[in-house]
Amino acid sequence: MAANHPELPDRDSVFTLAASRRSVLAAGGLGLGALFLAACGGNPSSSPNDSKASGKPKKGGTLRVSISDADTSDALDPGLVLTANAVMCVNSIFDRLLNIDDTTFQATPSLATSWTPNADATEWTLKLRQGVKWHDGSDFTSKDVAFTVNRWLDPKSGSSVSLLIAPYMEASGVTTPDPSTVVLKLKKPNSLLLESVCTHFGSGIVKDGTDFKAATVAGTGPFKLKSWKPGQGWSLVRNDAYWGGAPYLDAIEATVTPDQGAKLQGVLAGSTDVTDTFPVALWAGLQGHDNVALETIKGERTWVFTFDQSQAPFDDPRVIEAIRLATDRETLLKTSFQGHGTVVADVPVPTDSPFYPSGLKPEYDLAKAKQLLADAGHPNGLDIELSTSSGVAGMSDIAQAWQQVVKEAGINVKLKEYTASTYWTKAWLQTPAYQDYWHNNLPTVDFDAFYRKGASWNGTHHEDPSLDALAEQILATTDAAKRTGLMQQALLEARKTFSYLMPLFVDAGYARASKVQGLKWNKLGSVDFSRAWIA
Amino acid sequence: MSVSTLVPIEESQTDASPRTVRGRAMRARALSRQLAMAVLTILLISFISFFAMNHSADQLGKNVLGRQATRAQLDAFAASRGLDRPMIVQYLDWLWHFVGGDWGKNLAATQQVKPIVLPAFTHTSELAVITLVWSVPLAIAMGVAVARRGGPIDRGLFVVMTVLAALPEFVVGLTVMIILAVQLRWFPVSSNAIGQGTPAEQVKAFVLPSLTLGVGVVPYIWRITRASVLESLSAPYTRAAVLRGLRRHRVIWSHAFRSAAVPLVNAIAINIIYLMGGVIIVENVFAVPGLGRLLLAAIAQGDSQTALAIIVLLGTVFVVLGLLADVLVTYLNPRLRGGAR
Numbered sequence: 001m002a003a004n005h006p007e008l009p010d011r012d013s014v015f016t017l018a019a020s021r022r023s024v025l026a027a028g029g030l031g032l033g034a035l036f037l038a039a040c041g042g043n044p045s046s047s048p049n050d051s052k053a054s055g056k057p058k059k060g061g062t063l064r065v066s067i068s069d070a071d072t073s074d075a076l077d078p079g080l081v082l083t084a085n086a087v088m089c090v091n092s093i094f095d096r097l098l099n100i101d102d103t104t105f106q107a108t109p110s111l112a113t114s115w116t117p118n119a120d121a122t123e124w125t126l127k128l129r130q131g132v133k134w135h136d137g138s139d140f141t142s143k144d145v146a147f148t149v150n151r152w153l154d155p156k157s158g159s160s161v162s163l164l165i166a167p168y169m170e171a172s173g174v175t176t177p178d179p180s181t182v183v184l185k186l187k188k189p190n191s192l193l194l195e196s197v198c199t200h201f202g203s204g205i206v207k208d209g210t211d212f213k214a215a216t217v218a219g220t221g222p223f224k225l226k227s228w229k230p231g232q233g234w235s236l237v238r239n240d241a242y243w244g245g246a247p248y249l250d251a252i253e254a255t256v257t258p259d260q261g262a263k264l265q266g267v268l269a270g271s272t273d274v275t276d277t278f279p280v281a282l283w284a285g286l287q288g289h290d291n292v293a294l295e296t297i298k299g300e301r302t303w304v305f306t307f308d309q310s311q312a313p314f315d316d317p318r319v320i321e322a323i324r325l326a327t328d329r330e331t332l333l334k335t336s337f338q339g340h341g342t343v344v345a346d347v348p349v350p351t352d353s354p355f356y357p358s359g360l361k362p363e364y365d366l367a368k369a370k371q372l373l374a375d376a377g378h379p380n381g382l383d384i385e386l387s388t389s390s391g392v393a394g395m396s397d398i399a400q401a402w403q404q405v406v407k408e409a410g411i412n413v414k415l416k417e418y419t420a421s422t423y424w425t426k427a428w429l430q431t432p433a434y435q436d437y438w439h440n441n442l443p444t445v446d447f448d449a450f451y452r453k454g455a456s457w458n459g460t461h462h463e464d465p466s467l468d469a470l471a472e473q474i475l476a477t478t479d480a481a482k483r484t485g486l487m488q489q490a491l492l493e494a495r496k497t498f499s500y501l502m503p504l505f506v507d508a509g510y511a512r513a514s515k516v517q518g519l520k521w522n523k524l525g526s527v528d529f530s531r532a533w534i535a
Numbered sequence: 536m537s538v539s540t541l542v543p544i545e546e547s548q549t550d551a552s553p554r555t556v557r558g559r560a561m562r563a564r565a566l567s568r569q570l571a572m573a574v575l576t577i578l579l580i581s582f583i584s585f586f587a588m589n590h591s592a593d594q595l596g597k598n599v600l601g602r603q604a605t606r607a608q609l610d611a612f613a614a615s616r617g618l619d620r621p622m623i624v625q626y627l628d629w630l631w632h633f634v635g636g637d638w639g640k641n642l643a644a645t646q647q648v649k650p651i652v653l654p655a656f657t658h659t660s661e662l663a664v665i666t667l668v669w670s671v672p673l674a675i676a677m678g679v680a681v682a683r684r685g686g687p688i689d690r691g692l693f694v695v696m697t698v699l700a701a702l703p704e705f706v707v708g709l710t711v712m713i714i715l716a717v718q719l720r721w722f723p724v725s726s727n728a729i730g731q732g733t734p735a736e737q738v739k740a741f742v743l744p745s746l747t748l749g750v751g752v753v754p755y756i757w758r759i760t761r762a763s764v765l766e767s768l769s770a771p772y773t774r775a776a777v778l779r780g781l782r783r784h785r786v787i788w789s790h791a792f793r794s795a796a797v798p799l800v801n802a803i804a805i806n807i808i809y810l811m812g813g814v815i816i817v818e819n820v821f822a823v824p825g826l827g828r829l830l831l832a833a834i835a836q837g838d839s840q841t842a843l844a845i846i847v848l849l850g851t852v853f854v855v856l857g858l859l860a861d862v863l864v865t866y867l868n869p870r871l872r873g874g875a876r
Contacts (some may be wrong), residue, residue, distance in 0.1 A: 066725075072651060072832055072841075073599070073643035080643065082601060155607035156615065162608060230646065231832075232727060232824050255727045258819045258828065261709055266724040269717040421835060424602040425594045428825045447605075457603070 024048040057248050057518060061534035065254040066263050066272040072231030076212045077161025078204035079151060084108055084276040085256060087201050088527050089234045089378055092252065093135075094204025097126065097145070098194055102522035104354055105442050106196050106480075111140070111205055111220065112182075112194075117478050121191035121268035124184040132243045135218040135225075142176035147208040149184070152197075163456075164445065168193060189476040191483070196445050212391075222247045222530035232256050234483050248518070250535035264511070267292050273513040273534070279393060280337055286511050293512050299342060299350040299505035300523055303398045303438045305386070307499040308432040310461040313382060320499045322372035322382075325365045326409035327402065329503040335402035337394070340392045341506040347491045348438050348446045350505045355443050355487040357495075362503070369409040381410025387427035387434035391420025394506065429459045438502075440523045443487050447471045451494050464497045537662060568857070577850035581843050585626045588839045592618035595837045599643045616642070629843065642838035652829065652844050659727050659818075659825035662748070663810035665741050670749035671756055671803060678760025679787065682768060692757075700754035707748040708820040725822040744821045748814060752806050759802045763795030770794070796867050804860040812849050 035068070070085030098107040098115065109116070111426050114127040121471035132140035149191050152161040153171045173185035186193065197203050207218050214228035222244065223236035233255040240246045257272075259261040264285050266272040277297075286294040307314040307323070314320060342351055345362035349355045373382055388399040396415070405414040418427045427434050436459075438446065453468050470490040477483050494500075512519060515535040520528040545600055589595070595618065604612070613619050617628070632639060638648040680744075681689040716724045726740035767773060768791050776786045815827035833842035847864040 057666065071836070072829060073641050073645050073836065075643060077645075077793055080600070080645075082599075155605065155611040158604065158612060159609050160601055160603070163603060163605055166605070229731070230651075231828075232731070255822065257725050257727075257822045258707075259822070261705075262712060262725060262820050262822065265709075265717050267713055269724050271724050294620040360744070419593065421598065421837075425591065428602065434725060456605070 030152050036457050044098040047253060055517070055535060057531075057533040058195055058535065059248050059533070060250050061248075062251040062253055063516065063529065063532065063534065064271065065252060065275065066256055066257045066266050066463070067276045068256070068258055068260055068263055069276055070231055070256040070258070070382075074230045076214065076217050076225070076228060077157075077159075078206065079157055081202055083162070085231075085254070087525060088254065089225070089228070089236070090204055091201060091220045091527055092223040092236055092529055093217070093222075093225055094206060095220045095337075096198045096203050097205060098105050098198040100195055100524065102440060102524045102526075103350075103352060105192075105199065107195050107198065108161070110198075111145075115194050117191060119478075121189040121476055121478055122186045124193060126182040126184070126194075128180045128182065129243060130180060133241055134220055134221050136207075136216075138207070138218075139179075140205075140207075140220055141179040142182045143179070144208045145205060146174045146176050147184045148205045149182075150205070152203075161200055163449070164196050164200060165193070167448065189472075190473055191478045191494045192442055192444055196442055199441060199445070199524055223252060226251070243531070244530060247530045249529060252529055252530050254468065262304070263403055267511045267513070270513070272511075273326060273516050274519065275511045277508045277510045279511045280340055280509070283340075283509050286509075291514050293514050294509050295512050295521070296340065297510070297521055297523055299352075299440070300508040301439050302350075302502050302505045303342065303394070303501075304348075304350055304436040305402070305432055305501040306436055306459040307501070308461055310460060311432055313376070313378065314432065314460075314499055316376045317497075318372045318376040319378070319382065320501075321367040322409065323411065324501060325363055325369035325372070325407070326406045326411055327448040327501065327503050328364050328405045329362050330364075332401050333403050333504050333506075334396065335404070336398040337504075337506050340414070341504050343504045344502055346495050346502045348441070348447060348500075348502060349443060350440070355491060357488045357492045358497075360492070366409050371412065375430045378410075381412060383412050383414070385414045385416050385431075387418060387423070387431040388415050389418045389420050389427070391418075392423060392437075394437075399435060429457060434459065439525070443491055444471060444474055447490065447494070450500070451498060460499045462498055464493065467493045467497070554811060566858075569861075570854075573850075573854040573857070577847055577854070580850060581630075581847055582626060584846055585629065585839050586622060588834065588837045588842060589618065589622060589625060592616075595642060615644070629840070633844070633847070638844045639840040641833075641841050642836060648840050648844050650847065652826075652841065653825045653828045654730055655824060656845075656848060658823065659811060659814070659827070661729075661742060662741060662814070662823060662825065665747045665751060666748045666810060667803070667807065668778050670752040671747070671806075674753045674756035675760050675799070677753075678757045679764050680791065681729045682761045682764035683787065689761075692730060696754035696757055699750050702750070704747060704751065704814075704816045705820050707750050708744075708817055711743050711747050712820070715746075727822045727824065730824055742821075744814075744817050744823050747821075748810060754811075755806065756799070756802060759799055760795065763798050764791055767791040767794045793867055797864050800860050800863050800867070804856050807856055808853055811852055 065088065067085045067088065068082070069083045071083050074083055074086040074290050075081070076086075076090060076093070078094055081087050083089050095111050097110060097112040099110045100107055109129070111129055111132065111333075112126045113129050116125045117123065126140060128140070128145065134140060149165070150171050151157045152159045153167050154171070155162070168186045168188050168190045169184060170187065173187070177183060184193070185196050205220065210217060214225060217225055219225075220243070222239055222242045224239050226235045226237050228234045233253070235254065236252045238247050238250055246432075257266060260278060260282055262277055262332045263272070264278065264282055267275060267286070268289060269293060283294055286292055286406050290375070307320065309320075324346060329421065333339055333341050334345055344351060344356075347360070361377055372381070386399060386403075388396055390396040398413055403415065406413060416427075416431070428436065447467065448471075451454055451458060451464070451467055452471055453465075465485055466489060468487060470493060474486045474490060477486065510521065517533055517535055519532040520526075522528075592613040593609055595605055595616070596612040600608055600612060617625060617657075627638065638652070640647055641651065677692065681692055712724060716722050722739050722742050723736075726744055728736040728740040730737075732740065770791075773786060773791050776790050781790075812827065812830070814825065815831050817823065818825045818827045826849070830842060830845045832838075833845065
């Protein structure tokens, strides 16, 4: 989703971030590699993979990680992180101000121990944790937070956090009254500022004056950087002085294995303990083995179809309604992602979210869809040209499946193909019907990015003043319970008037050796090794 | 592929033996002309590549910063990389720095280009050399052996070689990996130890990719060897040599093989070029930190500093190879030495 994740097309990983230079090879190699491995690999059985063996955590051991989504231009700057390779390393070295729950988006203390808004949510006062030290031994103070926030706001640093915070404050709004207090003065109310920012993996707090060189970079996180070879791998060692309690693992060693098939073989051969995500087609190759478990991250992203409401035929709400009714979501999920996911009714939150409007269920009604199309002046069906890219992992899978599914209602979808790198400059936001994917976020973040007046990525070109008013009200409300109700209301309103078609949330999956326990990988792309141990 | 074909025919027909001053001068002129053409070609390729990659500053900005980069960020990005200048100015600026030894920074400005490209070049060269060292002699030996004997072995080998040549690289690669690395566990699954492991680990890491590449090289070299040796074995001078009473071994190696070697030298040169720049798939499958992966990534991202550095480097290698091939061919085939016809 644009606002929170600096995506570039393509990866088959949680983050699908970097440019798809290897897309052609990935597609070819993966396709035949998958068939090959299905033939040679273990027999796919439906044995459950919840081998969460109980047992006391053991200290020691080196975790070996194998990652496909990497690039030689990966950097240690959290704001520039684009690949899973960079995220995993950066997440382990740096901490954020707060930890955010991936379903409720509630914040818990991390580097900040308290965060208090003023009455109208235009000022935030943060109290920082005491006694935290950087990896080089110096003290963590408010100066470091101020430096980091300034980086977020400065266009020259290119930080991906910029779009979450720049609309709400200027660089002059950061003050540090004392070494453990930071005050953020906003130009517009935002009661969810910290939750929005800290959800993003680019929000790690960096040391004042850092230059992100591997030799000198210092974080406050559970692991310290030992070596960094961009595009090839990295290694970390335990930070014994970690404020959250020293991790169990002695070290983590990551290597970049670009080929998904080779990565799979590494896991099966026992030379890898954890991987980044695999494409759905290879999941079968991981099942049926005792030493390996396939872990799923439920509802990792939602696929979105955007229609430009400023031009025909999408300017007629009956057409939009008809498209929604004609989309058989269950079949779509089965054919495009083999059922790994959940269907939703055109809201960008999964069904287990507290913000999901209660009682909202997707409707599938072919007859009604055809009737609506006829009423809107399309008795013989509708022609849609949908922009898509086979270079973005998963995109054409769902495009083709959707094309088949809506055919019955007389909606003829023609797919216009773009390469992965040109898609985001030529098709995205530029064509009347195109695809997108959004990650899990607070609804207000999605509103800012895709719905509100002036939103940079609103490809529907539609405006809804009542949604704008609701969004403003939410951000001005400091009462969490009240906000939840308002969010549900706002999502229903957004669904009513905007053309975004969001039929499902899809799962992601990665491999874990059975002996690895305590690894946490949430829906927001945060991989947490701090409590992992090897049995 | 021989560069000497660029030399007009008349030159070699005049009385210009290398022993004469005039002959040497002519060879020197021809050589310098070849070099000038080669340099010009490399410049032209770099020029075209540069323009192809740098035409959209916004796209480059989004490649590095992500699709959601704001206008302010994209402008700051373009300004810091000098992308707002006219393209010809950018190109000349790059060229000026490049020949001065400053290869610049990659597009993301996260590191210098030289420390990334040179090690990758070394690794790719090592892999190429290791592959050629075992596959070429093997292929030649097999080619000569069957050319002599013929019969069912020859036909059987023909089929085997054709099948091997037809197999896609990643099929061979994954098969080799599954058998030797996963089932037998003799070698590592991934070859990322190249360049950073202990010497023992590095040696092991080269085996599987080299094996995979060799499976592509051997059939090609074998066929050419076999065909040329067959041809020279049936030539009149071979028969004459046999009738003169020379031993079989000398006939084959000093006479027949020497003429057969000309197309072989060209074939080997072509294979070297392929091994240097075209082994992306094997590099991907085995995670070899080589030039193919780097070049592909650089082109896709629009990182012209890295891509051009690799293109020029590879271009230079090809030119040198071409010249060496020429020299070798001239040595093997006296008719090309410029002596009287």
